[in-house]
Amino acid sequence: MTAAGMSQPNHAGGTAISLPGALVRGGETHELVTQQSESPSQLAVRRFRENRVAMVALVGFILICSMSFATPMIEKWAGHTATEQNLDGFVMRGGTKVEVVSLQGMPAIGPGLHKQYLMGADGLGRDVFVRAVAGGSVSMRVGLGATMLCIVGGTLMGLVGGFYGGRVDKVLTYIVDVMIAFPFMLFAIALTAAIATSGKIGPLSATSIWVPTLMLGILSSFGFSRIMRANAKELGAKEYVEAARALGADDKRIMFVHLLPHLVPTIITYFGILLAGMILGEAGLSFLGVGVAPPTPSWGNLIADGRVFYSTAWWIAGAGGLFVMLTVLCANLVGEGLEEAFDPKGNR
C-alpha cells in the first residue's frame, strides 16, 4: 500500500513532490500529500544538471575526450598518422603548390580549412591537428591515470592517518610535510635525469608514458592526502563509528565500509580540479622534456615543438596550448559545478 502518486520532478527549485494521489482504504477516499525526499546523490545530480555552465563544460570535456579516443579515424580522414613526417612534400593551397616545410626548415603551412594540415604543419612536416588529437589521447591517459593514482594514494594515506590518529598520524603527516617541501618540477627533473642514464626504472622503460603518470600521481597524492585526512578525522569522531565498533566491526571494516563512502562526495568534488592540474602538469613536464618522450605526441610536446617557432609558426604551440587550456577550463568548471552540487549548505 504505497502512496506513490504521479511523482514529478519539480524544476522550480523545490524537492520532488508527489502530487495528491487518491488512496482507497476501506471504501473511503483520502487525499494524501506526501513529500518524497531526494537522496543526497539524487539532489547533487539534479543540482548539477540545473547548472548550465557546468553542463556545457561537461559536454565540452566529453567532446574533447571522444575526439582524442577517435584518433585512428581522424588519422585515416586526414590521410597521415601523427608521427608521419613530410620534409620535402608539397600541398595545394589556393591553386598553387606550397611546400610543407621550407628549405630553411621552417614550417610553411599554417592553419586553414583543409583536410590535410587543418591546423598547419610543424617543423618536420607533421600534421599539427592530427598530432593534437593523438596527443590528446596521451595527455588524457596520463591525466586520468595520474588523477586516479593521486586519489587512491591520497585517500588511503588520509584515511589511515585521520582514522588512527596518534603516532601513525604524526608519522604520515611528517612524511607529507617533507614531500610537499619538495619542488615538484625539480623532483621530476632529478628523477628523469637519474633514470635517463640507465634507460630503465624497475620494469618501466624511461620512455613509457607511465613514468610521467606515476610521477604526477604519486607526488600530488601527498597534498591530496591532507584534505582526506581532515575529512576522515572529522568522520572518525561521529557516533556511528562508535556504534559500528560496539557491534564488533574491526578497523578495516570501519575505514572502508563506514568511512570511505562518506569521503566519496569530497573525492568527486576534487576530481575535476585534480584532473585539470594533472593535464597542466603533463604539459609542463613534457615541455621541459621530462614528460612524455617524443616522438609520441602529447599536448605538452606540441608546446615544446612550437617553442623555436614561437613567432613564425605559432600554430604548433598554439594547438597544444589551446587544447590544454580548453580541457583544463572544462575540467575546472565541471569540478566547480560538482562542488556546488555536493555542498550541504547550498540551497536545495
Add this chain to the structure above:
Amino acid sequence: MGGFILVRTFDGVIKLLLVSMILFWVLVVLPPGNPALRFAGKTPTDAKIADVEKKFCFDQGNVGAYRCFVKMTVTGNFPSPSQGDANVVPMALKAVPVTLGLAILASIMWLTAGVTAGAKGALKAGTRTDRSLMVGALIGISFPTAWLSLLMLKWFTADIPIFPPGGYVGPAEGGIFSWMHHMLLPAATLAIVSAGVYTRMTRTTVRQKLREEYVKTAEAKGLSPRRVFGWHVMRTAMIPIVVMFGMDFAGLLGGAIFTESIFGLPGLGGFVMLAMQTTDFAMLFVGGLIAATFVIVANTLVDLVQAMLDPKLRAA
C-alpha cells in the same frame, strides 16, 4: 613566541635533512650502475672516474657518500666534475637574486590584481561584474605557463616590439629601468597564471567574513563601511591568503622554470634547466636543495605570520 620560533627552526632543519636524503637517494642510490660514472660528466676518462669516486666519497658506501655531500654543501664547496670541477654553490647563489626579483615583481602584480578583483567580486556577488571577474580568473588559471610565455613573447617582442626578447640585465649593471624592462614581461606572465587562484580564494573568504556576526556588530556600531571592510573583513580574510602566498612564493623561487627558461633569465629555474641539459648531477643536487630550502623557510615563516595574525593560534 621565542620557544615557538626555536621549535619551528629545529623542525625546518630536520626537514631539510630529510629532503637532502631523498634527493641523494634519487640521484645516487636509485639509478643502477656506478654513481661516479654519472657524476663524472658525458665522456669521462678512467682517471676522472677514480677522482670523482674519491672526491664524492662514493668508495665509502652510500652513508659515507651522503656525509660527504652534506659536508660539501654546508661548507659551500661543491665541485661539478662535468664543469671542470667548478664550484656550483656560488653559481647557484648568483642565480638567486634574479629569481627573487622576478618573484617579487610577479607577486606584487598578482596580489594586487587578485585580491582587488576577489574583493570586488565578493562585494558584488551575483552581478555581471562578479561573474565576468570569475570567468576571467578561471581562464587565467587554465593557461599552461609555457604556452602563455610563448604567446607573450610573440605578442610583445615580435608583433609589437615594446619589450626585449628575453635576456637579463641586473639592476647594478643597467640601472633599475633596464632591469624592469627585461623583467616586466616574464613577471606579468607569472602574474596572469597565478592571479586567478587569488581572485577566487579572496572572493570565497571575503564572502564568508561578510556574513560573520562581528561584521554586523561593527556595522551596527556605526563604523564607516570603509573601516568595517578594511579592518574587520579584510584583516581576517587575509590569513588564508597569506598562507597560500607564502607557499606559492617559495615554490616560485625554486621553480619558475618555464618562464625563466623561455625568457632566458639566469635564475634558479635556468640553473636547473642547464643542469638537466648537461646532465650535471652536482648542479641538480645543489639546485634542488636550494629550492627545497626556500619552501621550508617559507613554511616556517608562514606559520609564524599566521600565529601573529590569528590570536587563537598565538596561544598554542
